[in-house]
Amino acid sequence: MDGAVPVVLGAFASAFVALFSEASARADTMEAVVLDYALQCQGCHLASGQGGGDIPSLHGVGRLAQFPGGREYLARVPGVTNASIDDARLARLLTWVLERWSSDDLPGDFTAYQAAEITNWRTPLPNPAAARAGLTADP
Secondary structure, eight states, X not given: OTTHHHHHXXXXXXXXXXXXXXXXXXXXXXXXXXXXXXXXXXXXXXXTSOOBTTBOOSTTGGGGGGSTTHHHHHHHXXXXXXXXXXXXXXXXXXXXXXXXXXXXXXXXXXXXXXXHHHHHHOSOOSOHHHHHHHHHSOO
């Protein structure tokens, strides 16, 4: 029985280290996303995500993802396509913005953006206002 205690303690310690490492990695990723928002988005959309003037609020913008083409639209607005971060970070940032300020408005089957989607869609819309109006227009 004496040999069982070190084995149990060793297993517990290994599980604790793995859990701590995973939590630490999530915290590092979250910190990076918040920093990316501050550097890439906050200048126009403000810390609150409210925007102002001609800059749209990020609150409720997830409702656009409910329309056909809406997911792509959100990835192609100028502030997104011109962000100076790689596609994987941009996918995480766009997902974070939508989940933070618009989670109640997202479609039930919403999934996180993937780097490949951003790569495919990283071309600014020629006329974002017209594209947005086209998304929400009644057929």
